[in-house]
Structures are given as structure tokens and as C-alpha cells.
Amino acid sequence: MTERFMIPRSVEWNDTHITILNQQKLPEETEYLELKEIEDVWDAISTLKVRGAPAIGMTAAYGLALAAQRYEASSMAEFKQQLHKDINYLASSRPTAVNLFWALNRLASSIGDAISVNEAKTMLVHEAIRIQVEDEDVCRRIGEHALSLFKDGDRILTICNAGSLATARYGTALAPFYLAKEKGVHLQVFASETRPVLQGARLTTWELMQAGVDVTLITDNMAAQTIYAKNISAVIVGADRIAANGDTANKIGTFGLALLAQSFGIPFYVAAPLSTIDLETKTGRDIPIEERNPEEVTHIAGKRIAPEGVEVYNPAFDVTPHELITAIITENGIIGENYEAELPALFEKSEQVG
């Protein structure tokens, strides 16, 4: 029997504003925010009201299209000048997820043929909408490929939130679980809470429970014991940026899970769209790793848990070396032999399909 699931959309275009589901407040509160100014968009991305690589890209694209509607440019040259200023501004909201820069560049390229400022404004909106529409299809295809790696009864560990909330729908690492549910295949998900901001505890469990997916929450330091005691058969994670050699930046804690997977001899999968692959970045060493506010570590839900004045190191991401990645699952298929050769080939496949 096919079951459909319904998770609220994290981002929506509404002509005069962008509506986002405030991911800071979940699961306690389902609060929607209207972003009307480009500064609101920058703030929403920077403070994780909207987060997850594809959702960041979608929101930035809508933010740019929204800002551009108000330009009073008298020529295309002036229009492009204002656009580039706003692109640089939005690009400064977060450094690691490449989807942000990918989406902004895609919007900039989309107005190449515009013959008037008004036409360019419309083209930007259409392109931003296209990014969101495509992402839903892309995520479903990632889910189909990923599901082919699992069998009924498998127990799978994940970290952070690479789900519907982080994308247009389905997610990347969580997509196979939604599709399994639709197809009546039983998979059990173990979700790592993901300190410091708890995207696993707050968001992954919430969205999977909404869809009736079997999910169990663990704290991050329970991963080894869980793999051992619960017979975890694989780890699957999302990605914020995949370098040309396959090294992958994802939420802090991912690298540790990859080392554990290697130790236990279980596969470690990365699920991500082509928009997360950055062939310009040669290796993981070249990926900028965001360091965030120490309060994310010294406080939990606004309450201080560490002594005042303590030194804090708070990297939001880590890089998993490609040697530890069993396979990268994309909308255009699964690769895992030689990332350096296979990653560019995935884009050629797209060109053939498109």
C-alpha cells in the first residue's frame, strides 16, 4: 500500500514575501515567519531559522529575487550592479554549504538573455521557483537510489537533519525512509541528537514521527554502543559540500560516525544532490568550516550549562575524508569507486538527460 506523508514546507514564495517555518522553534512551536527584506533573509539563514544546504540555497534564491523586485534601475547594467551587491551580501550569511553560492550564481546566470529590467525581475522569480520544484524531484530520485541499498528490517544511523525540512521535500539522507514508508518497507532510523544545536533531536525525530517512520533518538556519544548493541547496518548522512576528490563537509560529528562505521565494517553513505558537489574545491582542506557563536555550546535552550568565561571551540561542520565514504548517492546515481573521475561524470549524465 502506498502511504503519502505531509511535512510542512520549510520555504515558500508568496510574491511579496517569503514564508519560512522557523526551525529554531521546532518542535515546541510551529511558527511561520514572513521575510520581507533582504536583511530578514540574511538573518534567517545566519541564525538557522532556515537551515540545511538545499533549503539555504532555495531561501537565498527567493531572497535575491525578492530584493530585485524593488530595484529602480534604468538599465540592465545598473540592474546587474545592484544584483551583484545583493548576491555578495546573501553569500556572506553562511560559508560552508555550497548550495548557497550555487543558487545565487544560478540566478545571476538566468538573466543572461533579459532584454529589459522588468523581464529580468520576472526571470529571477521563475528561476528561484524552478530551483525549489527541481529539488523535490532530485530528492525523490536520491531516495530511490538510496533505498536500493537497504532491505526490510535494516537499522540505519543518521546525524543532523537532512530531511524534508532541509530541502523542498523528502530530504537527502532521510529520503529513503519516506520512500520505504510509502512502499511498506520497514526501516528503523536511529537519529543522533546532533549537539550543539540539536537538529537531530528537534527536527529529524519530529519530521520522521509526523510521517510515521520508526525513529529512535540517541545522544551523539551513544553512537558506538548503538551500532554495536542495535546491529546498525549502515550510516547515512547528508552533505554541505562535496569536494572534487569526494571529501565531504557535513554537520559536526559526521567524521566521527564515518570512523565508527569503518571500525564496525558497515557502509557509510553520503546522500546529496549535484548542487552540493563543488568541483572547484579540490579537497576537503579547501572547504571553509563555519565556526559559530560559543553560546551554542555553553547554553542549551537558552540555559547556561558551562561556567561563564570558559574557552569554546564551536565548528559547525567537519570533513569526512573520501576514503571513509562507501558511496555517494545523488539524483543521477550512486558512485563509490573513484570519486575524482566519477563526480564530473555525474554532471555529464545530467546534460544528457536535460
Ligand code: MRU
Ligand atoms: O547547520 P545546518 O543545520 O545547516 O547543517 C545541516 C547539515 O549539515 C545537513 O546534513 C546538510 O546541510 C544536508 S541537508 C539535506
